[in-house]
Amino acid sequence: MNIALLITHGLFAVALLGALTHQALGTVWPRKPGQRDFVARFRGVNGVGYTDAVIVLYIATFIMGGIVYTIYRIEVRPPLEALQDLPTVGLFELKEHFLAFGLAMLPAYWFFWHRRPEQRLTRTMITVLLALIVWWSFLVGHIVNNVRGFA
Amino acid sequence: MERAAPAFAVAFAIFYVLAFTFNYTPFTYFPALNEIKLGVVPGSDTVGPPIFWYGWLVYSILAGLVGAAVALVLPAKLTEKAWSLLVWLVPLVAIAYMSYEARHWFTYNLAG
Secondary structure, three states, rough: OHHHHHHHHHHHHHHHHHHHHHHHHHHOOOOOOOOOOHHHHHHOOOOOOHHHHHHHHHHHHHHHHHHHHHHHHHHHHHHHHHOOOOHHHHHHHHHHHHHHHHHHHHHHHHHHHOOOOOOOHHHHHHHHHHHHHHHHHHHHHHHHHHHHOOO | OOHHHHHHHHHEEEEEEHHHHHHOOOOOEOOOOOOEEEOOOEEEOOOOOOEEEEHHHHHHHHHHHHHHHHHHHOOOOHHHHHHHHHOOOHHHHHHHHHHOOOOOHHHHHOOO
């Protein structure tokens, strides 16, 4: 059951990562008319269309991560500390903190995408911060799982 | 919403840093026992490791709601521009601070 939850958590994280990366790159580096290469197409998305999906995916992934966290605390972190692999513990601790800050930004993220599209700087900064938080969390989750999964 | 949503993010981030620094939590969860104890309770060999993070989140959400309510009372015209800046600047500073606070995880073997 824990493995299934961890894998589902990871799959949701992949979807969230993809959506936020499309949206963030499209916001920071918009596609110009006539650009047709792969990177331009990757950026050429309707950013506002991703907003609700990002919020739902973020909350769902966060809740699943919060449940899996109990297993991490019992079965993963103590052996890492015993092995003096403290940098891995530190990376995961930062993941907890960053995700909490991201969670609190979601109402503002929704507001500035749906209700204040003219506030480009604010919308861009919130989106980029969320994308960086999700990228960090995704990579750290992988590192911790590779160092010591549930097995 | 224009003031409440950013104020929530700002108040949450500020209180989360305080909750982490001074360990303000309404409860401690012990996953090994599946038990919640009120206040800050340290872990041990018998009860296992404690989780304070859930409590920090609960307190920070409450602080965020209070911050949002206060923002609604403040004059809109004076504060609107500030919120659109603070909504990302405060979490960014909080992230930088937490990263600095976590440095001991990465430098422990350099001290000795």
